[in-house]
Amino acid sequence: MTAADYLPGRVSLPSLRDAVQGCRGCPLFQRATQAVFGEGRARARAMMVGEQPGDEEDVVGRPFVGPAGRLLDDMMEAAGLPRDQVYVTNAVKHFKWTPRGKRRMHQKPSSSEVEACRPWLEAELAAVQPEVLMVLGATAAQSLLGRKFRVTQSRGALFVSPFARHTLATVHPSSLLRIPDQEERRAARREFVRELALVAAVLNPAAGASAQR
Numbered sequence: 343m344t345a346a347d348y349l350p351g352r353v354s355l356p357s358l359r360d361a362v363q364g365c366r367g368c369p370l371f372q373r374a375t376q377a378v379f380g381e382g383r384a385r386a387r388a389m390m391v392g393e394q395p396g397d398e399e400d401v402v403g404r405p406f407v408g409p410a411g412r413l414l415d416d417m418m419e420a421a422g423l424p425r426d427q428v429y430v431t432n433a434v435k436h437f438k439w440t441p442r443g444k445r446r447m448h449q450k451p452s453s454s455e456v457e458a459c460r461p462w463l464e465a466e467l468a469a470v471q472p473e474v475l476m477v478l479g480a481t482a483a484q485s486l487l488g489r490k491f492r493v494t495q496s497r498g499a500l501f502v503s504p505f506a507r508h509t510l511a512t513v514h515p516s517s518l519l520r521i522p523d524q525e526e527r528r529a530a531r532r533e534f535v536r537e538l539a540l541v542a543a544v545l546n547p548a549a550g551a552s553a554q555r
Contacts, residue, residue, distance in 0.1 A: 343367055344460075344461060345362075345365050345367035345458060345459050346367070347367060348361055348367060349361060349461055349465060353465050353468065353469060354384075355384050355466070355469050358462065358466065358469065359379045362435055362462060363376060365377060365435065367459065367461075368436075368458035370436035370437075370438050370455055371436050373436075373438075375403075376400065376403050378399050378403055378404065379431070379435060379462075380405060380429055380430060380431025380466050381405055381406075382426075382429030382430055382470075383426065383429065384469065385470060385471065386427060386429035386470055386472060387427055387428075387472060387474065388423075388427055388429070388472055388473065388475075388544075388545060389428065389429045389430075389467065389470055389472035389475050390406075390414075390429070390430045390476045390478060391431055391475070391476070391477050391485075392430070392431070392432045392478045392482055392514055393433055393434065393481040393514060394435075394436070394438060394451055395432055395437045396408040396409075396437065396448055396516075397437065397439065397445075397448070399411070400436075400439075406430050410515040410519060411515075413515050413531075417515070417531060417535050417538055418538055420535045421535045421536075421539040421541075421542050423539070423541055427545055431463065433451075433456055433460070433481050433485040434456055434459045434481070435462055438451050448516075457485075463485065463486070467505050473508060473545070474507075474508040474509070474545065475505050475508070475509045476512065476537075477509070477510070477511045477512075478514040480492075483511045487509075487511070493513065496511050497511055498512060498537050500540060500544070510541060513530075513534070515534065518530050518534060
């Protein structure tokens with residue numbers, strides 16, 4: 343059984359958002375507070391896909407509101423990419439975690455869990471139909487682009503995919519928070535902003551070119 347068994351008969355973002363709360367397509371729902379669906383305007387011109395909700399997202403019920411999401415907001419602003427032009431979501435809709443004392447620590451979803459959740463993501467893509475798709479991290483990239491896809495080999499270049507005319511793969515912003523060296527962290531963030539500016543340039547060529555200078 344996968345998420346496909348729980349998709350609504352008539353697919354729209356509101357109907358998907360309601361239906362996802364009843365999804366039992368994999369065991370992750372058992373320990374999550376709620377499913378965290380995507381957020382943004384229908385027919386947003388750009389779409390970003392991360393791995394899964396984190397602890398804060400699981401509690402609040404919104405994607406990219408934790409530390410990685412706040413960093414992403416800052417870097418999108420620096421790149422001239424307005425958040426309201428972007429639909430944000432995750433490859434997996436429930437938070438997978440392991441306890442560490444009183445904290446709930448992120449645990450990478452398995453390939454079977456990612457595959458089970460893929461119908462939700464495909465339905466979001468079909469509903470939004472973005473011009474630009476940005477996949478953040480290996481889980482999101484391999485969910486949509488195949489298990490052999492390697493972000494490290496294809497990072498930072500726009501290409502055509504089955505889901506959008508312009509697709510770009512890069513790291514997940516959470517990885518930037520884990521870089522211990524300050525100079526390396528600054529360099530990594532500059533590179534991420536440069537990649538966001540590529541997306542901004544597709545949506546608004548004048549603004550994107552300005553952000554890259």
